[in-house]
Amino acid sequence: MARIVILGAGVSGHTAALHLRRMLGRSHDITVVSPNAKWNWIPSNIWVGVGIMDEKQVTFDLAPIYKRSKINFVQAHGRVIRPHGTMDDATPTVEVESTLADSRGEMITLPYDYLINATGPKLRFEATQGLGPDGGNSVSVCTADHAVHAADELAKTIERLKAGQKQKIVIGMGHGMCTCEGAAFEYTFNVEHEIREAGVRDKAEIIYLTNEAELGDFGVDGMMFKQSGYQQTSRMWTESIFTERGVHSILGAHVEKVDPGVIHYETLDGEKYEQDFDFAMLLPPFGGVGLTALDRDGSDITDTMFAPSGFMKVDANYTPKPYEEWEAADWPDTYEVPGYPNVFAVGIAFAPPHAISKPRVSPNGTVIAPAPPRTGMPSGVMGKTVAMTIRDRIKQGASVAAQEASMAKMGAACVASSGTGAFSGSAAAMTMFPVVPDYQKYPKTGGRNFKGTRGEIGLHGHWVKVMLHHLFIYKAKALPGWQLIPE
Amino acid sequence: MTEIQKKSPVITEYPDAPVPTKWTKANRQNPITQGYKFIMMCINIMMMVIKGHDH
Ligand SMILES: Cc1cc2nc3c(=O)[nH]c(=O)nc-3n(C[C@H](O)[C@H](O)[C@H](O)COP(=O)(O)OP(=O)(O)OC[C@H]3O[C@@H](n4cnc5c(N)ncnc54)[C@H](O)[C@@H]3O)c2cc1C
Numbered sequence: 001m002a003r004i005v006i007l008g009a010g011v012s013g014h015t016a017a018l019h020l021r022r023m024l025g026r027s028h029d030i031t032v033v034s035p036n037a038k039w040n041w042i043p044s045n046i047w048v049g050v051g052i053m054d055e056k057q058v059t060f061d062l063a064p065i066y067k068r069s070k071i072n073f074v075q076a077h078g079r080v081i082r083p084h085g086t087m088d089d090a091t092p093t094v095e096v097e098s099t100l101a102d103s104r105g106e107m108i109t110l111p112y113d114y115l116i117n118a119t120g121p122k123l124r125f126e127a128t129q130g131l132g133p134d135g136g137n138s139v140s141v142c143t144a145d146h147a148v149h150a151a152d153e154l155a156k157t158i159e160r161l162k163a164g165q166k167q168k169i170v171i172g173m174g175h176g177m178c179t180c181e182g183a184a185f186e187y188t189f190n191v192e193h194e195i196r197e198a199g200v201r202d203k204a205e206i207i208y209l210t211n212e213a214e215l216g217d218f219g220v221d222g223m224m225f226k227q228s229g230y231q232q233t234s235r236m237w238t239e240s241i242f243t244e245r246g247v248h249s250i251l252g253a254h255v256e257k258v259d260p261g262v263i264h265y266e267t268l269d270g271e272k273y274e275q276d277f278d279f280a281m282l283l284p285p286f287g288g289v290g291l292t293a294l295d296r297d298g299s300d301i302t303d304t305m306f307a308p309s310g311f312m313k314v315d316a317n318y319t320p321k322p323y324e325e326w327e328a329a330d331w332p333d334t335y336e337v338p339g340y341p342n343v344f345a346v347g348i349a350f351a352p353p354h355a356i357s358k359p360r361v362s363p364n365g366t367v368i369a370p371a372p373p374r375t376g377m378p379s380g381v382m383g384k385t386v387a388m389t390i391r392d393r394i395k396q397g398a399s400v401a402a403q404e405a406s407m408a409k410m411g412a413a414c415v416a417s418s419g420t421g422a423f424s425g426s427a428a429a430m431t432m433f434p435v436v437p438d439y440q441k442y443p444k445t446g447g448r449n450f451k452g453t454r455g456e457i458g459l460h461g462h463w464v465k466v467m468l469h470h471l472f473i474y475k476a477k478a479l480p481g482w483q484l485i486p487e
Numbered sequence: 488m489t490e491i492q493k494k495s496p497v498i499t500e501y502p503d504a505p506v507p508t509k510w511t512k513a514n515r516q517n518p519i520t521q522g523y524k525f526i527m528m529c530i531n532i533m534m535m536v537i538k539g540h541d542h
Contacts, residue, residue, distance in 0.1 A: 207497055215501075232505075239501035249498045267496065275495040377536060411535030423518065429528065433535050452535050457507075458515035460525035464532070486536040 002028045002394045005112040007078035009034035011376050012347030013118030015383035021069050023391040031072040035099040048147035050190045055144045075100050084296045114390045117345040121286035130258035131174040137258045138280040157279040161200035167278040172209035174282030176254025176368035181218045186416035192245045193418035209250040219370030221357045224446035225455045237455040254368045270363035312345035316353040328408035328438035344386045347379035375412045380487030381405050408436040417465035427461025
């Protein structure tokens with residue numbers, strides 16, 4: 001019997017757990033560890049954040065799903081990995097800290113034969129003074145709770161607009177090294193829609209504040225599309241949408257501090273500015289969740305398994321090199337941790353080899369450049385790929401080659417959809433193929449395949465987003481036929 | 488390289504931005520053309536996800 005422990009029950013960890021249970025017989029033991037009792041379809045938090053969906057529509061309890069699927073569920077934080085066990089017992093273990101009300105803080109030791117780290121991001125609000133909803137001066141949509149709070153604050157802003165007061169709304173990145181620009185873009189689009197629907201658009205100034213050097217970068221170095229027989233860039237495409245919707249922007253910005261009603265920031269030219277606001281939704285930078293690794297004798301070996309960012313090192317090429325020398329082949333294929341063929345890191349938890357967008361530094365030495373996004377679709381594919389590797393190694397032997405799924409060979413979709421009606425909603429939808437551009441393979445088309453790289457605006461994107469919302473929640477609930485729905 | 492606070496450099500216009508025509512805007516909400524685009528987008532996403540690779 002093999003024991004598989006999965007840290008994290010988000011897009012990548014939950015996908016891995018369900019596929020492992022499907023692919024392995026009941027004689028193998030699968031345990032999922034997550035501090036939260038609920039699963040959250042994070043992309044739909046955007047709709048919660050403008051009040052058109054409630055928290056219940058984007059979350060559900062994990063325990064009944066795991067009970068039905070015969071997967072053990074431990075509600076806890078993963079804390080310490082002992083990949084070589086202890087002096088007394090060489091079995092690898094992971095120590096977890098309970099988050100259940102009646103046993104909070106209790107440590108539990110879980111032995112494993114295979115370990116998947118799918119812990120996602122730590123939301124590093126502390127990186128910027130005054131950032132975030134917990135004791136800070138801005139709102140967030142990163143969790144369902146945050147999104148509910150954001151919707152309440154937005155509703156108050158709309159009330160003030162209706163009362164005739166002008167309002168400044170700032171949406172974007174709360175630090176120079178944030179990722180997830182697509183999510184901030186989508187929230188901007190939704191807020192603009194809600195304010196227009198409320199009939200008070202003329203009284204609101206909406207500003208998209210970003211660490212991108214130009215609009216349309218999205219942390220993926222921008223895109224080239226083919227449209228009506230012409231090549232178009234994602235910069236022109238985004239500027240067109242911003243022009244149509246009257247959205248203003250601040251580019252190449254690193255937010256240093258958020259005071260009540262005032263954002264202090266530096267731009268790529270090294271100048272410092274202040275931006276006043278009435279409502280600000282600013283995303284935090286991401287980091288690893290702070291797992292520690294210990295050797296048999298208790299000595300700290302965290303830096304052998306984790307990058308300084310806290311993300312786990314996998315089979316990527318981490319040799320530092322200039323942007324001009326970055327290659328698609330630098331990106332990991334198998335998500336196996338070097339030296340540990342039974343440990344994997346998937347989704348946001350793995351350490352990327354470098355950014356995707358061109359790195360930029362202000363004259364003051366401040367890095368102002370998007371970190372690489374690891375979106376939902378690739379995270380799900382990574383979870384399934386690692387599940388297949390573990391299945392192969394359990395069934396055919398530990399030396400079997402790992403399955404592969406590089407972000408330089410996978411596509412992704414980002415659909416910024418607003419409105420609720422079947423015929424009144426709208427969306428700006430982008431697909432990119434592959435996520436990490438391969439400038440050697442596609443030198444003339446921005447490193448991507450034109451067949452899969454598109455930017456479209458219209459009702460159809462809205463239908464796609466609504467469909468994905470329902471399909472992914474159905475799949476995550478492991479309802480009949482769930483495995484037929486692709487990641 | 489200065490600490491002096493200046494007026495926030497908010498960009499309010501995008502001179503290079505293509506502006507959609509009335510026809511394009513109407514087309515974006517037309518259920519028939521959008522139905523076709525919906526199918527094409529689903530096929531595109533399925534192609535990317537099922538292949539998962541770009542061989
Ligand atoms: C607002 C927003 C909108 C987005 N919209 C889109 C979109 O439209 N399309 C798209 O493709 N992607 C989108 N994304 C990105 C998408 O949500 C992520 O790519 C995806 O969730 C990453 O999956 P993951 O499994 O790596 O991490 P998560 O889904 O974040 O899961 C991490 C899991 O680990 C658990 N965990 C945390 N710490 C520990 C610990 N110490 N021990 C054990 N478990 C732990 C968490 O509770 C959680 O269950 C969006 C992200 C945000 C923030």
